[in-house]
Amino acid sequence: MKNIGININISKDIDGKILKYILEIIYNVIxxxxxxxxxxxxxxQYDDIKELDLLIVLGGDGTILGAARALGKNQIPIMGVNIGNLGFLTTVESSRFKVAIEAVNQGKFFVEERLMLKCNVFKDGENKSYTSLNDVVISKGTLSRIIEYEIFIDGKKYTEFVADGVIVATPTGSTAYSLSAGGPIIYPQLDVLSLSPICPHSLGMRTIVLDSKSEIVIKLISEWESAFLTVDGQESVELKENSNILITSYPFKCKLIRLEGYDYFDVLREKIIWRTKKVRK
Known part of the structure; x- marks a missing residue:
């Protein structure tokens, strides 16, 4: 790998010491x-990045989410280096970067493909498009009442319900907001989407898991209340009255670098579910 990009969250490296440390290792190894x-x-999004063999992302999960959306159809493998908090999506902790980049340089890694979402918002002939790695969330404004939603799946009416919002998540996003809303943990290699209500006004309204080829249309049918569409918890747009939202899988995948020996369940236990500690006897 000769052409390498580095995307750094500068808010976590104000003095530039981490970037300097990473650059020194890269130039010594490759x-x-x-x-x-x-x-x-x-x-x-704007630079010519097609020639990159690898994108090293220095930050946390949020930085990886932003990079994945920005890369779009340029399916450049991402090597996440955790200098943030959780680091669930990252490849390695910053303290282990030298070992990791040596392994990558020697070909001792594999690429894990992650499903992404495409979201189109239609209103008065306009069509705005967004992509996401985790989820697309439609929710009420701060002072709004709960909203009535109408959901169509593959052109067929699924249901109507009243709730604070709706989450459409990828398997990657199943351990994020969707999990907090009662959705299932979905193994990342499954080709599925999940649709979960946020605080539904019905005990019977629960998460539904759908084929990734499904087309989901969400309509807001209650008297107009303030509502927002949020992508990966990072980009937000206010929805106008009578907006229709179409959510499908994005035709391009996010590619994450994984080192040999990577075990999804180890990471899940350590960083998401139990954060287990050895029990003292």
């Missing part, structure tokens, strides 16, 4: 490589 630094995920 001879004659070309490195380009991106200090904002959005910069990945």
């Amino acid at each position: 001879i004659d490589c070309n490195v380009k630094v991106f200090k904002k995920s959005k910069d990945l």
Whole structure:
């Protein structure tokens, strides 16, 4: 891998020491490589990044989410280096970066593909498009009352219900907001989507898991209340009255670098579910 990009969350490296540390290791391990630094995920949308062999993301899960959306159809493998808090999606902790980049340089890794979502918002002939790695959330405004939603799946009416909101999540996003709303943990390699209500006004309204090829249409049918569409918890847009939202799987996958020996369930136990500690006898 000769052409390497680095996307860093500068808020977590204000003095630049982490970036300097990472660059020194890269130049020592990979001879004659070309490195380009991106200090904002959005910069990945505008620069010519097609020649990159690898994108190293320095930050936490949020930085990876932003990078995945910005890369779009440019399916460049992402190597996440955790300098944030949780680091569930990252490849390695920053303290282990030298070992990790040596393994990658020697080909001792595999690429894990993650499903992404595409969301289209239609209103008065306009069509705005968004992508996400985790989820698309439609929710009421701060002072709004609960909203009535009408859901169609593959052109067929699924249901109507009243709730604070709706979450459509990928398997990657199943351990994020969707999990807090009572949704299931979904193994990341499954080709499915989940649709979960947020605080539904009905005991019978629960999560439904759908084939990733499904087309989900969400309509807001109650008297108009303030509502927002949020992508990966990072981008938000206010929905106008009579907006229709179409959510499908994105035709391109997010590619995450995994080192040999990676075990999803180890990471799940450590960082999401139990954060187990050895019981003293």
